Amino acid sequence: MKKGLLKKPGLYLVTDRSVLEGRDLFKILSSSLKAGLDMVQFRDKEASDNDFLETGCKIKELLNNKALFIINDRVHVALALDADGVHLGRMDMPVAAARRILGKKKIIGFSVSSIKEAMNAQKQDLDYIAIGAVFKTPVKPDYAVTGLGALSQAAKKIKIPLVAIGGINELNIKEVRSRGIKRIAVIRAILKADSPYLATRNLLKEIK
Numbered sequence: 001m002k003k004g005l006l007k008k009p010g011l012y013l014v015t016d017r018s019v020l021e022g023r024d025l026f027k028i029l030s031s032s033l034k035a036g037l038d039m040v041q042f043r044d045k046e047a048s049d050n051d052f053l054e055t056g057c058k059i060k061e062l063l064n065n066k067a068l069f070i071i072n073d074r075v076h077v078a079l080a081l082d083a084d085g086v087h088l089g090r091m092d093m094p095v096a097a098a099r100r101i102l103g104k105k106k107i108i109g110f111s112v113s114s115i116k117e118a119m120n121a122q123k124q125d126l127d128y129i130a131i132g133a134v135f136k137t138p139v140k141p142d143y144a145v146t147g148l149g150a151l152s153q154a155a156k157k158i159k160i161p162l163v164a165i166g167g168i169n170e171l172n173i174k175e176v177r178s179r180g181i182k183r184i185a186v187i188r189a190i191l192k193a194d195s196p197y198l199a200t201r202n203l204l205k206e207i208k
Contacts, residue, residue: 043072133166155180
């Protein structure tokens with residue numbers, strides 16, 4: 001069952017057009033998949049639904065069930081693409097509504113920025129919770145830093161799978177992993193890497 005993968009140590013790449021700066025997303029994904037990447041979230045706040053759907057189709061074809069395919073925010077596109085699931089934030093569609101649309105078999109993740117928010121979030125029908133930003137990150141410059149201490153608390157108190165995100169890279173991933181978080185999400189650590197393959201492989205070494 002695909003949801004079972006969330007309980008295992010793994011690497012979760014979140015795409016971001018602004019970070020790519022013209023780099024070829026498909027080449028990056030292909031390289032990272034070869035290195036063992038097992039989860040991808042397609043996020044593009046700027047794209048129209050048509051462009052998002054078109055790119056999403058290409059990503060799904062590339063992944064070819066080798067990695068979980070998660071759509072950011074757009075529940076209707078996740079449904080249209082028959083993606084593995086959707087990732088939501090506080091300003092997106094309510095979790096209960098997304099679950100009614102997608103059904104029980106699809107994955108629904110949710111972003112939180114504190115242990116209090118995580119405790120509240122786990123009362124909903126979610127498959128995983130993403131907590132962060134763990135470290136300061138230029139991708140979300142206005143986000144408050146959650147810090148490593150919150151990760152330790154979350155690992156003890158949250159009963160559903162957790163994902164740590166925000167400013168995580170090869171230099172600090174060991175600290176994050178030591179707090180009991182099995183699944184790590186990155187953006188710049190792969191999208192900005194000179195070698196996405198080596199970056200993915202090195203990150204996975206620390207995770208697994």
